[in-house]
Amino acid sequence: MAIAADYIIDYLISRGVKRSYGYPGSLAGFIMDALRKRSSQISNRLLYTEQACGFAAIGDTLVSGAPALCWATSGPGATNLVTPIANAWLDSVPVIFLTANVHTADSREKLGCAALRQNGNQELDIVSIARSITKFAARIDDATKIRETLDLAWEAATSARKGPALIDLPIDVSKSEINDLERSLASRAPLAANASGALSAIDEAIVNAENPVIVAGGGIRSANVKASFIAWLAKTQERKPALKAVTTLRGKDLLATNDPLNMGVIGVWGNEKANEAVKNADLIVAIGSRLANRQLAPFGGALSCKVIRVDIDEAEFARRVTQGEAIDVVADLGDLFGASVAKPPKRVVVSDVGQNMWRVGREFAIESGDRALFSAGLGAMGFSLCAAIGAHYAAPNAEIIAVCGDGGLQMSVEELHFIAANRVPIAVIALNNNALGLIRAFQERNFGGEHFCTTAKSGYASPDWEALAKAYGADYYRFDALTDRVDRSADSAIDGVNDRDAGNRRFNVSSNRVVEEGAGGGSSRAFNGASDRDAYRLSNGASAEVEIRALIDLASRLRKTSASAFIIEAKVKPVYP
Numbered sequence: 246m247a248i249a250a251d252y253i254i255d256y257l258i259s260r261g262v263k264r265s266y267g268y269p270g271s272l273a274g275f276i277m278d279a280l281r282k283r284s285s286q287i288s289n290r291l292l293y294t295e296q297a298c299g300f301a302a303i304g305d306t307l308v309s310g311a312p313a314l315c316w317a318t319s320g321p322g323a324t325n326l327v328t329p330i331a332n333a334w335l336d337s338v339p340v341i342f343l344t345a346n347v348h349t350a351d352s353r354e355k356l357g358c359a360a361l362r363q364n365g366n367q368e369l370d371i372v373s374i375a376r377s378i379t380k381f382a383a384r385i386d387d388a389t390k391i392r393e394t395l396d397l398a399w400e401a402a403t404s405a406r407k408g409p410a411l412i413d414l415p416i417d418v419s420k421s422e423i424n425d426l427e428r429s430l431a432s433r434a435p436l437a438a439n440a441s442g443a444l445s446a447i448d449e450a451i452v453n454a455e456n457p458v459i460v461a462g463g464g465i466r467s468a469n470v471k472a473s474f475i476a477w478l479a480k481t482q483e484r485k486p487a488l489k490a491v492t493t494l495r496g497k498d499l500l501a502t503n504d505p506l507n508m509g510v511i512g513v514w515g516n517e518k519a520n521e522a523v524k525n526a527d528l529i530v531a532i533g534s535r536l537a538n539r540q541l542a543p544f545g546g547a548l549s550c551k552v553i554r555v556d557i558d559e560a561e562f563a564r565r566v567t568q569g570e571a572i573d574v575v576a577d578l579g580d581l582f583g584a585s586v587a588k589p590p591k592r593v594v595v596s597d598v599g600q601n602m603w604r605v606g607r608e609f610a611i612e613s614g615d616r617a618l619f620s621a622g623l624g625a626m627g628f629s630l631c632a633a634i635g636a637h638y639a640a641p642n643a644e645i646i647a648v649c650g651d652g653g654l655q656m657s658v659e660e661l662h663f664i665a666a667n668r669v670p671i672a673v674i675a676l677n678n679n680a681l682g683l684i685r686a687f688q689e690r691n692f693g694g695e696h697f698c699t700t701a702k703s704g705y706a707s708p709d710w711e712a713l714a715k716a717y718g719a720d721y722y723r724f725d726a727l728t729d730r731v732d733r734s735a736d737s738a739i740d741g742v743n744d745r746d747a748g749n750r751r752f753n754v755s756s757n758r759v760v761e762e763g764a765g766g767g768s769s770r771a772f773n774g775a776s777d778r779d780a781y782r783l784s785n786g787a788s789a790e791v792e793i794r795a796l797i798d799l800a801s802r803l804r805k806t807s808a809s810a811f812i813i814e815a816k817v818k819p820v821y822p
């Protein structure tokens with residue numbers, strides 16, 4: 246005889262859930278104890294806010310392809326999950342959220358007083374709050390409903406267009422003894438009755454078009470069809486050499502940047518070449534992409550050519566995306582292309598939100614084995630560091646790089662402690678423009694350059710990252726007033742880092758010599774290295790922006806010499822898009 250909390254965790258383990266992320270509370274006590282007893286089958290990580298746990302579960306699920314569990318206590322624990330739940334909802338990520346709640350005897354319903362705001366301490370109706378941002382949300386008030394509720398939650402999260410499910414568990418139910426209530430899953434009917442017919446019609450339309458362009462979206466990864474999609478793309482291009490492909494942000498890592506077929510990322514701050522290709526197309530085939538507003542903004546919000554959209558979610562077709570002919574194909578991409586097994590990534594770059602996100606979107610050069618993760622639909626600042634942690638546990642051998650602005654890093658700054666204390670080998674690149682850059686740029690464009698709450702003079706300030714890194718015990722490197730392309734100017738410093746010894750100084754790097762700070766004009770010396778905690782300062786007087794691509798390469802090279810977490814603070818000059 247098991248208690249309900251044990252049963253739930255066993256159920257998730259039997260479904261292949263291997264990792265959980267969560268934050269304690271007494272009402273979650275039985276859930277926690279069930280996880281403790283099963284730690285050899287499901288490993289748990291405690292990040293330092295529930296929001297961070299939720300983002301980590303998303304990063305894990307995006308990289309592993311299998312749902313992770315995220316749990317929290319009632320009240321504030323549950324409300325801290327709202328942002329990651331919304332993130333998982335908008336980006337179709339099948340995370341299972343499990344929240345605790347007050348004893349059913351303390352609930353407003355039991356009192357027959359639903360109009361009360363609260364009866365039990367920390368009582369909150371998280372199910373109603375989460376309903377509009379989950380595929381399934383239910384409280385289990387009766388232990389006999391557990392199996393059924395779990396089946397429904399799992400099925401909802403993992404089938405059709407994927408997304409989060411939330412189960413809320415009152416503490417008395419979590420400890421109630423239950424029998425195994427078997428219930429078989431309803432089998433899912435394939436959505437596309439004639440998948441091969443649909444694909445040959447698409448092929449024909451492509452061959453008959455003059456400038457066909459494929460838009461590859463995040464749905465391709467969700468459906469686990471990357472390899473078969475790429476095989477189809479190559480075959481179709483043989484038949485139609487003029488065929489081009491662009492990706493959305495979430496689809497960015499589907500195609501290598503140097504693949505001649507790949508024109509880049511479309512959208513308001515995407516790659517010019519990609520937007521140009523879409524502008525000149527007479528046929529767009531959007532696969533696993535909803536052609537979101539931001540993607541269509543460069544084209545006045547709608548396309549004018551023929552558009553074939555293939556999406557598992559019929560609701561998406563209510564949005565009109567072209568003034569031309571529109572053909573909507575409701576299909577599971579697995580039925581269309583055939584599911585393929587995804588290999589673990591070699592490198593994962595996790596972007597935050599702001600100008601930094603658009604730079605990763607535009608400038609990070611995808612190579613084979615790379616993943617790029619974004620908080621795409623929600624655009625939640627604070628995402629990158631936490632999702633990077635989840636990505637690390639999902640792919641422990643991959644190199645993980647979190648790119649963020651100084652504002653976004655402050656939103657999850659406490660996780661520097663997690664990565665340093667657990668020696669999680671994440672490279673954090675903080676693009677520090679000492680501003681909420683994206684909003685500042687918006688003010689530049691729309692408010693005559695008047696700033697409010699976005700710059701040092703208008704109420705926003707970036708902290709001392711070096712001191713913070715030290716406080717948390719993370720390694721720290723600084724590229725101050727970095728103005729030239731890091732890939733060339735930083736080579737010498739990085740070689741130096743490779744040979745480091747135990748110095749403890751600050752350095753300036755000029756051309757390919759490293760100058761000890763304060764050593765006076767021109768008296769340069771070869772870099773002898775320094776300890777992990779040293780700050781490095783690169784400057785060579787030119788005035789180009791930090792290039793994200795080069796910084797990521799730099800992080801890779803630093804990684805080779807460091808087994809722990811580190812921050813690279815890169816000072817960035819304003820970029821006004």
Ligand SMILES: Cc1ncc(C[n+]2csc(CCOP(=O)(O)OP(=O)(O)O)c2C)c(N)n1
Nearest residue numbers: 599600601624626650651652653681682683
């Ligand atoms: C949680 C959250 N709050 C507010 C915003 C609105 N917002 C979008 S970008 C941005 C500025 C981000 O600044 P920073 O992290 O320093 O990155 P930068 O734009 O400078 O690269 C803000 C405030 C958001 N996306 N998410």
